[in-house]
Amino acid sequence: MRHTLPIAPQFYVTAPQDCPYLESRRERKLFTALQGDQAEALNNSLSKQGFRRSQNVLYRPSCADCAACLSARIRVADFEPKRSHRRIAKRNEGLSRNPRSAWATEEQYALFRDYLDTRHADGGMADMDVFEFAAMIEETPVKTRVIEYRDEASDELAAVCLTDILDDGLSLVYSFFAPELQKNSLGTYVILDHVALAREAVLPYVYLGYWVPGSAKMGYKANFPALEVHVNGQWQDIGAPEEYDTQTHPLSNDPIAQQVAQITLPDLRGDLGLRAPFASDQDPLD
Template sequence: MTQQPKHSPQFFLTAASPCPYLPGEYERKVFTHLVGDKAPELNDLLTQGGFRRSQNIAYRPACETCRACVSVRILAQEFEPTRNMKRILKRNADLIGTANTAEPSSEQYSLFRTYLDARHSRGGMSDMTVLDYAMMIEDTHVSTEVIEYRRRGPDSFVTGKGEGELMAVALTDRMADGLSMVYSFYNPQLHDRSLGTFMILDHIRRARSAGLPHVYLGYWVNGSQKMEYKVRFKPQEHLGPTGWDRVD
């Protein structure tokens, strides 16, 4: 009998369930566990192959009749912001993002709940408790940071940290070839700041500074209005049947 290698990942397939993005469609996912000392390498490999991370699970769509979900990554070193994006950067020039270890806080959870209640009250994460949130942040075997965005203070140029109200948070994986934005949320009352766009622009800046070529945004779902923002950051690449294809 052939035995599976000790460190070879096992993949599983979920049952079909209603698609949260396209009405009338059903989704299935293939997934594996990201655990042990090989988790960072495996996460890099799988992310480059179109997987996403949620806690210690790597997954990707395996739908039977639909291929609408497309993995998207920004070419950070070639990216040029549009006029509107430049205005967003200027509008948020008073903010600074501080990268911390992957540890949850009550302040983060309060902002997370405010964001969910305002933007995703009927979504799959709407009933997450503080313990669920802590697991989302802490349950990682890869290089993960929590980036907190606050206003710049008088000592920020020395400490690298902001002060005052927590305005936005990004849970981010650092990989060999880029940054993967696992999840982000922000104060929904500050809609004039376009904080979602600002955090992506900030991650592009961080990737460029670190010499990393990519910022991974997850899935763009063709036909889903709430996913349209992901294709505004060009040039980028979409993962297709023959590999990553450039989109300008």
């Protein structure tokens, strides 16, 4: 199914498939290609509207009768770590941050395989080979870094995060870590360090992907202070996570044509936004 705009980009809808987050549900995504000279501006604009990047594609959930998946981001200026976060930061004091170009290495892939085999052996990425891993890391038309975290004493790789640099924040595309270090809460630590990194770069947000109330896999994101979610076209403070409705309903989402019409595209001819018609001196990341 295709919905064509008189200007680039064009938006498409995936066929329904099993939802990876909520049992007995079907997911569907609205997506567009990310390529050419417009890629940076498009990634910046659509990320603010709840889209996520995967290689050279931007996508957003567009399920027929479910609106549980909500894009989430941390307001860096308002973030105050909890006591548990301070403990996690102290536990990982021996790690060093090492930003690199978006280039895959055998060492990264070995860690990635250990992570998948231990934690996500039945997931959608379980069969990803080294070439597919390299594509995930390297096929990016926007400003992207691979942030490595290493043990300062042994120089062993402990965690990796593929991170996009947006005009208003850092977007965590995908992260993985050594499964034997699970007690160190490295997933949470990577997010905490990205908040610190965003502060260094004077960027207001850290984008975490989707928060899915009712999903054990994604529920942890609600534990971060100063979290806001994208609801009905607006960013709002998450408030009380337990109050979000995860029930299916046939009117959960607008028709695809209406969703596309409501997307604001960057005007590459000037500074104004365009509705999509349908009928610092030292860069801490360098």
